[in-house]
Amino acid sequence: MTSMHIDREQSGNDVLLKVVGRLDTPNAKPFEASLMEVVSQTTGGIIVNLSGVDYVSSSGLRALLVAGKSMRTGKRKLALTALQPQIREVFDISGFSSLFEIT
């Protein structure tokens, strides 16, 4: 199992999460848990920096989808930033690019 780190930073009302590692099956659950913890503990937006992520599988996408659904229900913003080109392609193909704000 390849390890994954998530650094958390507060930026005004929003929370910035910087993810480093692979968003694969073993890491998807802890990633989803971290995201949901932020969703439940805060009221502002969440910005996920994916510059350190070079692999996303369906499990990683689903973790983002679960968090995205909760944020949508609360009419809150979940944005993704600094995607590597191959990760951007997965997001475009899966339709996630239209679901999240990507910068």
Next chain:
Amino acid sequence: MMAVVLAEILAGLGLLFFGLKTMASHLQSATGRRVRRLLRSATGSPLAGLLSGIVAGAASQSSNAVALICGNLVRGGVFTTRDAIPVVAGGNVGTAALVFVAAFDFRLVVLYLLALVGFGFHVKLDRQPAWKEWIWVALGLTLALLGLDFIKQGPRDLDVALIAGALEAGLSPWAGFLIGMVAAALCQSSSTPTILVLALMQARLLGLEDAFFIVLGANLGSGLATLVSSGELEGTGRQLCYVHILVKAIGCVLLLGAWLAVALAGGDPEAVLAAAGGSGGPQTAISVLFLVLQLAGAVPVALLRGVTEKIAVHLSPPSVEDDASRPRYIHHRAVEEASTALDLSEQEGARLLKLLPNLLPDLDRGAEDYSPEARDAFWKGSTAIIHALDLFLVDVIRAGATRESLDIALQQQAQLETIRALVDTVHDFTGLVEDFESVPPLVFNLSESLRTIVLSLADAADGGAVEDFDLLIHLTADRSEMLDRIRRALAASAPGAEADSRRLMLATSLFERAVWLVRRIAVALRPPAIEDTAPEGDPARQEAPAEARLPHAGTGPRVRSAHDVHAH
């Protein structure tokens, strides 16, 4: 002379096989629904099952066909292996009808029948809906009987003395048994070698004792032939083959035991057998032997179906495909009550969607994922459920539903067609992905994206809320522009890589079609939100995707080839 005899027997066999096949296929078209209903009613008791099997076996003249229909009904969840055991056993008894017919002189009847069928075709009965299947059934029956007559008449010109001398010198009981087994294995039938035996007896080439052992060998041989021909079958399908063999083997053991018991008691078993024929002579005796052989195996197998089932399940445990192809909700007894039946069919349809992710590879899990064989079994299972669900809905409509129920049933039928298309598209996509020795990045992205979308559909089908369907509809929005861009880049790929480009383009097209079908299903399944019923302009009215309120139209993106992209 020998060449003429051989030609007559071979022509007779050809006519018999063709006649039986024609009769069985048209009989199925004419009575398919009634046969299914007959077999369904067989679940009440072993005796009812045995009788239904006898009728089905006599009508189809093929115990294999009865076993095959039962196998499909078991896999379709209409009844269990335990219910099917007496039916399969009875199917063997039913095939004795042809052997009895062969024992009598029916030439005149065949000629009149042939005339009737010919006149029937002349007055175009084959073009009248009420008659068209039955006239073909009659033709099949006539040709089968004509074939039987050829077989019976064939050996009449042989040098009886010469062959009888050779047979007397060389045919021991075991040789006869072996000849019967081989002949049955070649014909895949026990009744055909028995009919040949009757023909040889008519020509006085075979005695009763020789015939007894050949018929016994043919009986066991046809059972073993079923096992060989069912090589690819697994689980439940194979269980019924073992039931078939058990019927044949028990019949052989009991009759052989009876023969030996009479001989050991100082009696003459051949005389006992001759007496069984009564005034009908040795040919009737062999027909009675064939019937008793089937009954001796079928009755204990049917009455002790619990023990039979244990043996069959032990020899062939249920496969992944068996489990995957068994509907969980629909049941033929529910057909009478339309609203309950439609609730059940809706749940079965939702279950199909929940099983859909099993058809796709999880490229992330690698070796821990299902094997391609298991995925193929899931696809076959889903296809079988779709077929069963389709028949169930037709039955609900035919049972006389109310106008409202009829509308729902028709909507469910349309939805089922979309699910069928999605299941097949996903299966084709998976086949393509599995064909790559090393999965290219584009295929990985397509596969994992489709998996995410299909998992979301499975979640939404599992009692999902309006928001889940809206999210799915949003996620499956049109992406043809982006996929066209990818396809154009592939078309411009380096020379020498055209074959790979074609496969990649096909993968994008299958992906696009699958996404479009998911969207169609999501739009159709989306429950109306409370806000949707609010008046126009009311702030409570949440904007649902426009398609969610439109009737379905179009056929979706077609699968594109490399040629299309170049033309574009």
